[in-house]
Structure formats: C-alpha cells, structure tokens
Amino acid sequence: MGVTFDRDMRIAGFRPSVFKAALRAYLRIEDRASFLDLKSVVPMQRDAAIILEECLDRGLIDPATFKVTDRGMTVARSKVVARTPLAKARGVLSDLLDRIDQLNADPEAVTRVDEVWLYGSLMREEASVGDIDLAISRSRDARFGDKLHLQDEEAKRLVARFADAPKHFDWPWERIDWLYKRAIYGARRQPLLSGAQDGTTDLQSLAVPCRLIYDRARGGRVDDPILPRHPDSPGRANTLSPPEDMPDLVPAALRPMDARWITGFTGWQMVSPYDLFRGWTEECRRLFPGYPETLRVAASADELAAIGGRSSATSVALDGRNAVVIADIAKRRGTRVTLTRAIDASGDVPILRAALVDGECKGSPKYRDPQSMRYMAAAISLILATDAERILRRAGEEGRDPRATIALSGAAVPEELRTFFVEETAGLLTRRDVAIEPLGETASVTIEIV
DSSP, X not given: OOOEEETTXXXXXXXXXXXXXXXXXXXXXXXXXXXXXOTTTOSSHHHHHHHHHHHHHTTSBOTTTOOXXXXXXXXXXXXXXXXXXXXXXXXXXXXXXXXXXXXXXXXXXXXXXXXXXXXXXXXXXXXXXXXXXXXXXXXXXXXXXXXXXXXXHHHHHHHTTOTTSOXXXXXXXXHHHHHHHHHHHOSSOOGGGGGEEESSHHHHHHTOOBEEEEEGGGTEEOOOOOBSSOTTOOSOOTTSOOOOOOXXXXXXXXXXXXXXXXXXXXXXXXXXXHHHTTSSOHXXXXXXXXXXXXXXXXXXXXXXXXXXXXXXXXXXXXXXXSEEEEEEOOTTTOEEEEEEEEEEOSSSSOEEEEEEEEEEEOSOGGGOOHHHHHHHHHHHXXXXXXXXXXXXXXXXXXXXXXXXXXXXXXXXXXXXXXXXXXHHHHHHHHTXXXXXXXXXXXXXXXXXXX
C-alpha cells in the first residue's frame, strides 16, 4: 500500500517526484546550505531554494528544527505513478477475475485460485487509482493431492507449449509459479496489478480494511461487505508503522522567501554567482559580469554587525524575509540599502511590494564604483525575481491565471541611491536580464516603479 502521487500532479509547478527526491536528499544531509548545492535534484540553485520554501510552507520540513517531519517522511517514501481513473481500474480488475475464472475452469491447470481479497484505493472507490491492491490465495489442484512431483511433471508438459518460457528453472515450484502467473497476468503483467500479492500474510499483518471479491468455494465472484481487517489477522504487526494517509499539502499563505538563499545559507553573507547559476552561464554574466567580491547580504542584526554595519543603520528589524540589507563593503566607497518585501494577495493579481529604505553611502561620490553598485542591484533583482516566480508557481497550482506585479519603491532613500537602485533594478527585471517566469512560460509579471 502506501501513498501514491499521480506523476502528472504538480506541487508549486514541480512534479511530485522532484519533492520526493529533494526530501530523500535532504534526509541524508539535513543542512540547507548543502541542499542548495545538490545538482542532482534541480538544475538551478534558485529552484532548490523555492522547493525548500515550499517544504517549509507545507509542513514537510520543520521551520524551527529544519528536520524532515512525519508528513515529509510520507512524501519521501511515496510512489509516483500514473494514476488511473476508477472506471478503468475496475475494468482491469474485472479482466483479471475473468482470467482467474478461466484458470479455475481449465482441467489441465496445476494451480487453482481460492480467494481474492481487495483493499486500498480501489476498494475505497477513490476517483483515481495508483495500483490495485490484492491478496490472492491459491492451492495445488486436488488431483495431485500432496504429491508435488506429479504436479511438477504436469507443469513440465504444460510449460513446453510456450515458446517464450524460460529454458531452465532452478526449482520445481518456479515452473508452477510461472504457469500460474502466465495464466492470470498474461505475457506481461498490467502495471496496475503491481500491487497484487501472493497469499494473505501481508494483508493480515497490515490489518487494514479489506473485502473478499472472489471465492472459488462459492462459485467465483462474490460481493461481500468490507471488513475492518482480514478474518485471520491478529492485528497490525508491531514491526509495521501505522497506515499512511495522503498528506495534506495545502501550503501556508505566501510570504517573501528567506533571502539568505542567495548567499547559499553559508553564514558568510557573500554572493557567489557561479554557485547560484551552477556555472558562468549567459544569464549569470548578464547579472554579474565579474565576481562581486565586496557584495554582502545581511539578514539579521548579527550579520549586519559582521559586515561592519551598526544596528542603528536600519530602521526595520532584519529577518531575511520582510527586511534584508544589501551592501557593498568596500572601505572607501561602502554603500548599504535595506530591501523590504511583502506580498499582497488581496486582489486578482498578487503584488510583490518591494521598497528600498535606509540607504547610506560612505566617502566622496568620486569613489563610487558603478559596477559594485550594479552588483547590488543585481542581487536585489534576483531576490525579487525568485519571489515573483514562486507567486506564479502557486497560482498555476491553484488553477489561477499566473500573473503578478512587482511594485518597486525607493522614496525612503537618498535621491542618489533612488535613481540608481530603483531604475537599475527595474531595468534588469523588465529586460529579463534575470529570468522571472518559469522556463517555457510567457512574460506575465509587470514591473512598476511607485
């Protein structure tokens, strides 16, 4: 049994298999910095950051301990398959029971099917089915009694009729098993029947609701009621975890992402374009023509102090989400600005409201370095673009029109900084020097200076 996801389902625009792989990888390391650097999960570090945020917002990773939760463990253990409509699954089950009828009516058959028990999603008549959970009891045909060698001799004769049968069997029962499976599953087992098990031992251990749907002693198909567990079940085995239910993946309300993802959660406040883009890609060089050695991102008072800033340098509390400091720490030309963010989802089109406040410049204007200030604008645009992408992904998941607006304000900073940072950041976003929309989607984010 277990939880299965439809492979065509999307969670924030990603396949469930991506979240499964991400959580399994996170379980090995349990470290945000290492997780962002895992190239095997997603191609871009910003994608890994979005997945991490979605795991936090959906209760898959505990935001306090950063450990995978029970809900996250369920996703990590899940199966991702193509789910099948209920009507089609019923048809597959009916065909199987027809073949079982044929087997039981065949006078040459060496095996008989005695009972078929149904449990899982098809028994519950869910709208779609991952696989059909069955427990099938079989026995040796009565004409052989307890003489296995006679059954084996007959099985050898029957197997010889099949040109595609294996040329060699290590044990007599393997030949008998091959004939049985060929009779009820055909040359190739239908994928939906991957959940069919021989015998009822596992079903008894699971102690889950089940229903007898085939009983040879009563003529074949039966329509018995659902039982709370198999009649021979002594209760759920102590070695088994409780049955898993489909986890609630409804996310919390959208909020700005923790901007420390742009520093890789390393604690050094530095920005490495090569790591962010997994190489010096074209997009990377559009934003960062060189390495921004003096660029820093501070998301707390301690981090601000670490880059030489005073706590009084910003009028808002830094938390990495609602407020974060972007700085150039060069000694003679240091520049610092605080970026605040909030998501307004009250209207038809969500608005990412971004404001630059508490701007500060050191030294004489003649020491200003346009390249370093442009790197600051590049960092701001990358943070905002990733927030906007997550807004679009959520909208798509919820069946809404994926649109958003980035409203950028610089009214609270000196005019010198306002002219540069607001206009430069808006330009980078408008030109899509930094990608906003998920790959393959048309432009649906509007940039406004307010």
